[in-house]
Amino acid sequence: MTSSFSTGFSRRGAALLAVLLAALVAAPWMVNDYLLTVLVLILYFAYTGQAWNVMMGFAGQLSLGHALYVGLSSYVAAMMFTRLGVGPWLGLLAAIPLAAACGAIIGYLAFRFRVAGVYFAILTIAFAEFARIGFDNWGFVNASSGLFLPVKQYAHNDLWQLRGSPTMFYYVILAATVLVFVLCHFLIHRRIGYFWLAIREDEEAARAAGIDTFRYKMYAVMVSAAVTSFAGVFYAFFYNNLFPEQVFSISRSIEIILGPIIGGIGTLFGPILGAFVLTGLAETLNAVMSAFGVELPGARQVFYGVCLLLVVVALPDGVWPPLARRLGVAERKR
Amino acid sequence: MTALLSLDRVSKRFRGLVAVDNVSFAVPAGAIFAVIGPNGAGKTTLFNMIAGAMAPDGGTIIFAGKPIGGLPADAVCRRGLARTFQIVRPFPALSVEDNVTIGALLHRHDVGAARQRAQELLRRLDLFDKRERLASTLTLPDRKRLEVARALATGPQLLLLDEVMAGLRPTETDRMVAILRDLNRDSGLTILLIEHVMRAVMALASRVLVLDHGVAIAEGAPDAIVRDPAVVQSYLGAEAV
Secondary structure, eight states: OHHHHHHSOOHHHHHHHHHHHHHHHHHHHHSOHHHHHHHHHHHHHHHHHHHHHIIIIITOOOOSOTHHHHHHHHHHHHHHHHHHOOOHHHHHHHHHHHHHHHHHHHHHHHHHTTOOTHHHHHHHHHHHHHHHHHHHTOGGGTGGGOEEOOOOOOSSOBTTTTBSOHHHHHHHHHHHHHHHHHHHHHHHTSHHHHHHHHHHHOHHHHHHTTOOHHHHHHHHHHHHHHHHHHHHHHHHHHHOEEOHHHHTOHHHHHHHHHHHHHHOTTOSSHHHHHHHHHHHHHHHHHHHHHHTTOOOTTHHHHHHHHHHHHHHHHOTTOSHHHHHHHHTOOOOOO | OOEEEEEEEEEEEETTEEEEEEEEEEEETTOEEEEEOSTTSSHHHHHHHHHTSSOOSEEEEEETTEEOTTOOHHHHHHTTEEEOOSSOOOOTTSBHHHHHHHHHTTSOOOHHHHHHHHHHHHHHTTOGGGTTSBGGGSOHHHHHHHHHHHHHHTOOSEEEEESTTTTOOHHHHHHHHHHHHHHHHHHOOEEEEEOSOHHHHHHHOSEEEEEETTEEEEEEOHHHHTTOHHHIIIIIOGGGO
16 A cells, blocks of 8 residues: 555554564574574674665665675774774774775766676676785785684673674674664655666666666665675674685675575565575575585585575565565565 | 747767758747657657757757756756656556656655655546556556656656657547646646657647758648648658648
8 A cells, every 4th residue: 555655564564573573582582502693694694685685676786796895894893803902883983984985986987987787796796806805815904814803701791892692693683684674664765765766667767757867876885885884894793703715705795685586676574584584494404414414515505596596487576575465564566 | 938948950960870960949938849750850869869868969959048968868857858758668666656756756855745746647647546556567558648747747847758649549649638738738838749640749739840851841830831842742741631
């Protein structure tokens, strides 16, 4: 209905959201440490997927290099922490403008010189690869030996320094996922969101409707990069080690986009659902395989491939839109 | 009357081909002005230059007292000159109402106000009952009306219509003619249309320009134009008279 579209969610959708949120808030009391770590991973991908979705799902600009923003931000925060003793939240304040500026440079080059579609996607890969190779050879950041954050047993959770138990990290990423959901919901129902959708649908028609498409595409890249930035900081402090080969790797970029593709590009629930489906199933696969004592390197990637294949063939709009219709909580198609 | 839009010796070449050759004309404020001509006469090229989709190679285009030749399409639209596309280009995966709301957001920041304006226009264009449908599911006549509604939503002083009647049945053409005439009468909207459907041109236009091979061969009132020997020869054919 129009009313639910302009004012928010249908009553049913809101109820579903409340139940989901309550379950997620209560989760640490109900699951063991391993499952909690899996949930952290799921929410991490829900968060980054949502950030990527701003660019692709809303504004129609395909980025295959989001690992760049994750990697840069994780390095900024980790360097500030290990070398200067500056905490992650201040690190985040430095990482956000840096990531946004990187997005702006890529966006400017692409949009000014009319690099679009797959060529734009290749450009985003190129920048991420450039960063990977650069960091791998940059002595100042320990090059390929990587950066390590000091790990010790913490008696209590220090939220300010992001040092503590998995439960603390879980709540941090849960809060971030909720915030980015709210932000995306806000943006897509505002003027900027409508202009993004217009650009995604038909850029020339959008221009003919008076939309300065260059400007709004720049906004999309910068918002997406800035939001992704937090994921990088979180990554550094959760895993406590950083290697250029890992954080900037193209497979990281691909992992970020699989969730929203499987869940439903351009929807608000798609990235969340996709992260649950994909990471949840992949971890189940892992657990089952290790229970049977099977070790198959690369099984996860094959599994991702199969999931993607099934969704592309059977549910080209992703899992969420048909599911939402069945639940009676369909977001308006956008 | 003062001219809202005036072109002075506007030209466009594609390599060797001169698509538009030194064309000059003026559209008075409040007029309905038609550009006709056979296929390949340069009508759409002319139209694209006015709408900012192409830059002219020579000549000046003045809109509301300011030159607009070479401005990008979005800047032209923000100045108050909105277009439709010959091959319709709705935002396919969005609802009819959202399509028009996007147009209305150009000069409004509040989505609610834009939506309200969109609904008014959808009523005018007989699309209100279909406002929640996806644009991709509309029939061609409905899509043509949707294009007009979206263009109108940007609040133009001048509406540029590129073959908006093509593919419509006679009754649908008459309805579109009535809608456009009402818009022109009620709000003083100036309309520049490129049209093949003479039925619509005769019913609507107060003035007609005829293009042939990029050259303006005649300009005048519609009933004088259809009797012009050069026009009959190049375009209408003897039987049309």
